Amino acid sequence: MLSEYNETKNILHRLSPERIVFILLLMLVTAFLWLPAYPPMTDVPQHAGQVGVLRSLLLGENRWSDQVIISYITPYWIGYGSWLLVSFFLPVSIAFKVVLTFFFLFFVGAFVQMRREFMAPAMLDWILIPSFFGFSYEWGFITFIFAVPIGVIFFLLNKRWEEARASKWGWLVLIAGLVMYFSHLLVFLFFCFLTPAYLMVRCRFQAKILWRFLPPYIIFAALFVAYFSMNGLSHGDGGYLYGSYGDHGLWSNIYERITGLLSYPFGMILNRYAVMTLSVAALLLPFILGYRGRREFHFYVPLLSLLIIWILLPHYSGGDGIFVFQRFSIFVFPFYILCFEKRLANQNIIADPVQRIGMGLGVLVIIALLYRPLANQWFFSKEAGEFASLLNELPAQQRAVTLVYSRGSRVVDNPFVYLHFPVWYQAEKGGWVDPSFAWSSQMVVRYRQKPSTKPGFEWNPRLISYIKDCDHYDLLFVRSFIKPPVDMFQNTPCHHILYKNKGDWYVYRLPYTIRR
Numbered sequence: 001m002l003s004e005y006n007e008t009k010n011i012l013h014r015l016s017p018e019r020i021v022f023i024l025l026l027m028l029v030t031a032f033l034w035l036p037a038y039p040p041m042t043d044v045p046q047h048a049g050q051v052g053v054l055r056s057l058l059l060g061e062n063r064w065s066d067q068v069i070i071s072y073i074t075p076y077w078i079g080y081g082s083w084l085l086v087s088f089f090l091p092v093s094i095a096f097k098v099v100l101t102f103f104f105l106f107f108v109g110a111f112v113q114m115r116r117e118f119m120a121p122a123m124l125d126w127i128l129i130p131s132f133f134g135f136s137y138e139w140g141f142i143t144f145i146f147a148v149p150i151g152v153i154f155f156l157l158n159k160r161w162e163e164a165r166a167s168k169w170g171w172l173v174l175i176a177g178l179v180m181y182f183s184h185l186l187v188f189l190f191f192c193f194l195t196p197a198y199l200m201v202r203c204r205f206q207a208k209i210l211w212r213f214l215p216p217y218i219i220f221a222a223l224f225v226a227y228f229s230m231n232g233l234s235h236g237d238g239g240y241l242y243g244s245y246g247d248h249g250l251w252s253n254i255y256e257r258i259t260g261l262l263s264y265p266f267g268m269i270l271n272r273y274a275v276m277t278l279s280v281a282a283l284l285l286p287f288i289l290g291y292r293g294r295r296e297f298h299f300y301v302p303l304l305s306l307l308i309i310w311i312l313l314p315h316y317s318g319g320d321g322i323f324v325f326q327r328f329s330i331f332v333f334p335f336y337i338l339c340f341e342k343r344l345a346n347q348n349i350i351a352d353p354v355q356r357i358g359m360g361l362g363v364l365v366i367i368a369l370l371y372r373p374l375a376n377q378w379f380f381s382k383e384a385g386e387f388a389s390l391l392n393e394l395p396a397q398q399r400a401v402t403l404v405y406s407r408g409s410r411v412v413d414n415p416f417v418y419l420h421f422p423v424w425y426q427a428e429k430g431g432w433v434d435p436s437f438a439w440s441s442q443m444v445v446r447y448r449q450k451p452s453t454k455p456g457f458e459w460n461p462r463l464i465s466y467i468k469d470c471d472h473y474d475l476l477f478v479r480s481f482i483k484p485p486v487d488m489f490q491n492t493p494c495h496h497i498l499y500k501n502k503g504d505w506y507v508y509r510l511p512y513t514i515r516r
Contacts, residue, residue, distance in 0.1 A: 018359075022125060025366075026108060029129055032374050033104065034097055036381040037388040038424055040409070042416045043140030044096070045423035046437040051083045052092045052427035053438075053445045058084075063397050064432050068445050073230060078150065078183040079143035080444050092427040103146045107132050110149035110156075111334045117156055118299060121291055123359065124337035126366045127282055131334055133373035135264040136327040138414050144327055147183035151191040154180050155302075158195045161213065162202055174216040181223050185442075190328065192220050194305040201298045252315035252325070261310070264329035266369055268414065275372075281365045282333060288358035291340040302335040372413070379411035386503040387421060393500055394507065396429040398474035401453060403461035405480040406504060419458050422477035433477070470494040476508040 015023075038045070056062035057070060074080075082102075086095035111128045136145050154176040161169035181188045196217065203209045256270055262279040263272050294300065306328060313325035402422040408415045426433040434453040437443050452467050461478075464470065470493040478484055484506055489496060496508035 018123060021363075025126075026105070026129060029370065029374065030101055030104060032377040033101055035377045036384045038093060038384045038421070039096070039100070039140075040376045040380040040384075040412050040414050040417045041138060041140035041142070042414065042419050043437075044142055045140075045420040045427070047080070047083075047140070047142050048092050048096060048427035049423040049433060050437060050443055050445050051080060051087055051095075052430070053432075054080065054084055055087050055092070056430055057445070061430070063430070064399075067432075067448055068438060069448055071441070071444055071446050073227065074442055074444050075182055075185040075188065075227065076143045076442065076444060078179060079146040082146075093424070099146075100142075103149065104132055106149040107145070110152040114152055114156060114334070115337060117159060118338040120338050120340055121286075121289070121342055123289060123362070124286060124291075124340065126362065127285070127333045127337060130266055130366060130369035130373070131330060131332075133370075134266050135268045135323075135329050137330075137373070138268040139323060139327075139416075141323070141327050144184050144186060145330070147180065147187035148330060150176070150180050150183050151187045154191050155195050155198070158199060158213070159202075162199055165212070170213075170216060174219065177216055177220050178223075181220070185224075185227070186324070186327070188220070189224070190305075190309060192217065193309070194302060197305050198298060198301045201301050250314060250316035256315075257311060257325075260326060260329065261332060264326055265332045267372060268326075268416075275369070278365055278369050281361075282369070283336070285358075285362045285365065286337070286340040288355075288361065290343060290355050290358070292343050294339055294341055300339055302331070302338055306331045306335055376412040376414065380409065380417075383409060383411050383503075387424065387505060390500060390502040390505050390507065391425060391428055394425065394429060394475070396431065398429075398431045399472065400425060400431055400433045400475035400477055401464070401467075401470075401473045402433060402435070402458060403464060403476060403478045404458060405461055405478065405484075407479075410481075410504075418479055421479070425475075425477070431475075434473075464489075464494065465492045468493060470496075471510060474510060475499070478506040478508065479504050480506065 033039070053062060053064070053068065054070065057065055057068070062068075079099075083092075083095055083099045086098050089095075090098065108125075108128050111131075112125050115122070115125060132145070154173065157169060157173045157176050161173055177188075177192075180191060196213070199213055200210060259271055259276070262276040263270055265279065266275045310325055310328060313328070315324060315326070316322045317324050400422065402420070404418055404421070407417070407419045409417050423433045423436070425431050426436075434451055435455065435457040436447075436453075438445055438447045439450060439455050440446070452469065457463050473494075473496075476494065476496050478488075481504055489508075494508075495511060497511050498506060499509040500507040
């Protein structure tokens with residue numbers, strides 16, 4: 001016991017004050033992830049619904065097993081699998097917090113290691129913490145986020161392989177690539193583009209050296225071709241938003257591309273001027289601290305690769321692929337800091353009063369960037385509790401549909417935070433909630449026969465008037481800032497009556513006894 005205490009004391013003694021404060025901030029941010037009953041992340045309820053149904057299907061307890069199938073070729077298995085594994089011991093919502101905590105620390109740790117490999121200054125690690133809470137986090141692209149640190153590890157293994165030229169690293173690259181493939185297809189494709197680009201530049205385009213790195217990438221290309229031939233990237237599932245996009249791509253505009261580089265790394269809303277101002281301050285931070293840009297070109301390859309795909313990738317790729325280029329904003333600052341080094345090998349910013357002021361300003365910028373995500377966690381904890389209380393009063397294993405007229409929150413500035421929120425009922429109570437991500441051919445759990453609530457129904461709840469089988473739903477979840485009118489179902493095929501009300505949530509049921 002005494003030896004363990006002394007070892008811990010020695011480790012703390014070796015850490016600089018800056019590292020100790022960095023670790024304390026990381027621990028504080030991690031604690032905030034546990035505050036709300038449900039996180040303020042738009043798509044996460046749908047992913048939770050997938051995990052909840054998958055768990056009950058594997059246990060043979062699911063009432064809807066004849067209506068869905070399990071897709072074993074999905075590239076989402078690492079994220080869903082880790083969440084599923086924890087959910088066997090904890091409720092789905094708590095299991096998510098465990099997995100989110102792990103991948104948050106994994107995200108920061110992987111990029112810290114990448115920064116070390118590139119020998120960039122340690123002080124720049126601070127920007128990694130708020131980088132986690134940007135566009136992809138607020139939208140809840142959770143499988144994408146979980147795949148990011150796996151992609152970083154894949155890249156670092158390739159870098160070690162190039163440096164050591166030993167075959168064992170090639171096998172590790174192959175294994176990491178397969179894990180990355182089963183994490184997220186977009187991350188897989190991005191790092192299969194970035195890594196060869198880096199290796200080619202690092203090896204000065206010498207074909208005889210590059211040839212040895214080719215075999216794993218042949219396998220990766222075969223995996224992608226196989227997935228594309230079986231699944232496709234555009235699925236023709238009826239069209240997003242009832243055909244407003246259909247199966248055609250949508251590129252977006254150059255204005256969003258430029259301003260999004262400053263706003264999307266720290267949130268989903270374009271042109272949030274306060275965030276953009278802080279982003280500019282973060283971009284200037286390395287210069288304020290007296291660091292300089294790299295002289296070797298290969299240090300810039302990750303950032304340049306990101307900028308290339310930022311320009312070329314669409315906003316919408318058809319079928320299921322929406323917000324394609326925007327989610328890559330998570331890499332902007334982690335790759336940006338790789339482009340800097342200290343002017344002198346023994347440069348100590350603590351000893352320079354000007355740079356001490358710069359370090360203090362940098363810490364203030366990071367704290368300011370963290371205010372939004374931490375405040376959202378804090379204030380959302382009470383508001384999300386209303387829905388948690390409502391769930392406790394509802395019967396289990398009912399079929400429901402969501403009519404979210406008010407998608408925004410009264411306390412957080414994510415304007416779409418409640419878009420899919422009722423799907424937590426599916427995750428926690430064993431029911432089924434439409435509209436569902438089970439429409440997507442990329443999901444683990446998919447419909448056998450698809451219902452009339454097509455993708456996009458959640459954006460326009462008034463489309464319920466077109467649903468012919470409304471009375472097949474036991475429950476209707478309605479969220480509205482104003483009390484719904486008594487005759488809200490007058491022009492619909494629904495015969496539901498008000499059943500429960502908690503805050504802005506209203507639950508309607510059929511006039512006969514709810515099915516058990």
